[in-house]
Amino acid sequence: MSTNSTQPLFVGIDGGGSKCRSIIVDESNRILGTGVSGPANPMNDYETAISSIVESVELALDDAKLDRSLMPDLIAGAGLAGVNFSSGRDKMLAWSHPFAEFHLTTDLHTACIGAHKGSDGAVMIVGTGSIGISVKGEDHFILGGHGFLQGDMGSGAWFGLQAVRLALSSADQLSPPTKMLDILLDRFSISHHLGIMEVMANKPARNFAQLARVVFQAAEEGDEVALQVIEEGAGYLSRLALRLLDQSPKRFSMVGGLAPIVLPFMDKRVQQTVETTLEEPEVGAVYFAREHYAAK
Amino acid sequence: MSTNSTQPLFVGIDGGGSKCRSIIVDESNRILGTGVSGPANPMNDYETAISSIVESVELALDDAKLDRSLMPDLIAGAGLAGVNFSSGRDKMLAWSHPFAEFHLTTDLHTACIGAHKGSDGAVMIVGTGSIGISVKGEDHFILGGHGFLQGDMGSGAWFGLQAVRLALSSADQLSPPTKMLDILLDRFSISHHLGIMEVMANKPARNFAQLARVVFQAAEEGDEVALQVIEEGAGYLSRLALRLLDQSPKRFSMVGGLAPIVLPFMDKRVQQTVETTLEEPEVGAVYFAREHYAAK
Numbered sequence: 001m002s003t004n005s006t007q008p009l010f011v012g013i014d015g016g017g018s019k020c021r022s023i024i025v026d027e028s029n030r031i032l033g034t035g036v037s038g039p040a041n042p043m044n045d046y047e048t049a050i051s052s053i054v055e056s057v058e059l060a061l062d063d064a065k066l067d068r069s070l071m072p073d074l075i076a077g078a079g080l081a082g083v084n085f086s087s088g089r090d091k092m093l094a095w096s097h098p099f100a101e102f103h104l105t106t107d108l109h110t111a112c113i114g115a116h117k118g119s120d121g122a123v124m125i126v127g128t129g130s131i132g133i134s135v136k137g138e139d140h141f142i143l144g145g146h147g148f149l150q151g152d153m154g155s156g157a158w159f160g161l162q163a164v165r166l167a168l169s170s171a172d173q174l175s176p177p178t179k180m181l182d183i184l185l186d187r188f189s190i191s192h193h194l195g196i197m198e199v200m201a202n203k204p205a206r207n208f209a210q211l212a213r214v215v216f217q218a219a220e221e222g223d224e225v226a227l228q229v230i231e232e233g234a235g236y237l238s239r240l241a242l243r244l245l246d247q248s249p250k251r252f253s254m255v256g257g258l259a260p261i262v263l264p265f266m267d268k269r270v271q272q273t274v275e276t277t278l279e280e281p282e283v284g285a286v287y288f289a290r291e292h293y294a295a296k
Numbered sequence: 297m298s299t300n301s302t303q304p305l306f307v308g309i310d311g312g313g314s315k316c317r318s319i320i321v322d323e324s325n326r327i328l329g330t331g332v333s334g335p336a337n338p339m340n341d342y343e344t345a346i347s348s349i350v351e352s353v354e355l356a357l358d359d360a361k362l363d364r365s366l367m368p369d370l371i372a373g374a375g376l377a378g379v380n381f382s383s384g385r386d387k388m389l390a391w392s393h394p395f396a397e398f399h400l401t402t403d404l405h406t407a408c409i410g411a412h413k414g415s416d417g418a419v420m421i422v423g424t425g426s427i428g429i430s431v432k433g434e435d436h437f438i439l440g441g442h443g444f445l446q447g448d449m450g451s452g453a454w455f456g457l458q459a460v461r462l463a464l465s466s467a468d469q470l471s472p473p474t475k476m477l478d479i480l481l482d483r484f485s486i487s488h489h490l491g492i493m494e495v496m497a498n499k500p501a502r503n504f505a506q507l508a509r510v511v512f513q514a515a516e517e518g519d520e521v522a523l524q525v526i527e528e529g530a531g532y533l534s535r536l537a538l539r540l541l542d543q544s545p546k547r548f549s550m551v552g553g554l555a556p557i558v559l560p561f562m563d564k565r566v567q568q569t570v571e572t573t574l575e576e577p578e579v580g581a582v583y584f585a586r587e588h589y590a591a592k
Binding site: 043044084085086087143144146147149150151153161164165168169172173174194197198200201202236239240243 | 339340380381382383439440442443445446447449457460461464465468469470490493494496497498532535536539
């Protein structure tokens, strides 16, 4: 399609531990195209992050039937995982980006902007990782999100890891028996529990996140060990959500693939308060770009 | 020094997740030299493992005042972490090793051979990782050792990870306050808890193992959260040890840097049964090489 070259084009980028989504919109907020690529957390892997960002924008340009040579004309807004830490942020700010402008914030912030269509509020992300934010103007109150190894309880990766961990220790009769062992053996088409360990050894968070549903499947079949894991994970997420609600945000939403799955196990006050997200995080990134472009 | 070229020289190699030790002995078991290098777990990183093995043997030759050109004359026995899994073992067996002979088994097996001076028995390793074995002839009964992420409860890396995890969640007031937070902030000379996360993000197991003593230090100061972590870790290790003792091994020993630290918190029966190790794991690797050399 052809575009009016006097009007700016915006691209919103949402980059997380598993994938990177881009959306291209015109001045009047019409969606022209979208693109999805791989992981874009610069703290985990800077090279992968920047190539995922470029690839997702290229795919969005393709999808919009726009030439890739338009990249230098785009006003980009990006919400990325890992840039809440100086080491992640510094790397991204030093990037010789290929856009006209590149406005950077956290994936958490753009998710929040998107969820509440530009107005203040709070969100909790429960996807590969888990983290929460309450935004009031310039004030960002952030909880959790300490990473796969060290935190992110109740996240997809955390649930998947518990499934693997408890299946392995139950096979050694060092923890109570659990159906999660049989489900994992079935899933990997293997007969010995050490095969699970070999498959999952040194795998990143997103591979564990793919196993989160193993816990919920076993729990549905009445597995006590799985039910206890859900209680522990959902309990942590409830405490996190309630601390966000203590900030009296205008609105509160939950985003991420595991959010609807874990919500029924969470504190009743959280269930009663949560509101639907109004827009996607990548649209939030467009709002962010627009705000900073307009601010010039 | 000069050696009698008609008599074989043996090298025993003990390779784990943090370091690789080699010892060179002559036919009459006199220790000629020792060498220590970096990590040697081929399942984590094959290239690092083989270069650590070669380096530690070179250093042992240097220490013995033997020329490095004698490497091709050595009868090597190696006990390595990770070779209990086919992917680790296959890589090592395919290695074009620089020795006259290379006899491979697990680090667990050579630790057991060493601890009981060549006779059958059981050992539990509590170092960077945790794992147990009971050996009766060809029969190896192994428990635990599922890796930093997925298992190895009660190990140094596990204790260090709990310290970081609980310090971070307590800073967010999502778990009870703990002195481990202050100890870690002090240790890293930082003022904000997210600095702990940045320092430890994506670090391997051995870096977490260096923080294990943080838990025991806090517990000594009466920290309830730390005491609970010790109870959980030592409880798991006790269950593992008692399952090994169910096999009625001739002797039972514990090895690894954390073993003496965690033992006082373990089940009384374990404390009453544990016997001192008679030789180091690398000496066990020499026994193993000697047995398979003699078997020819």
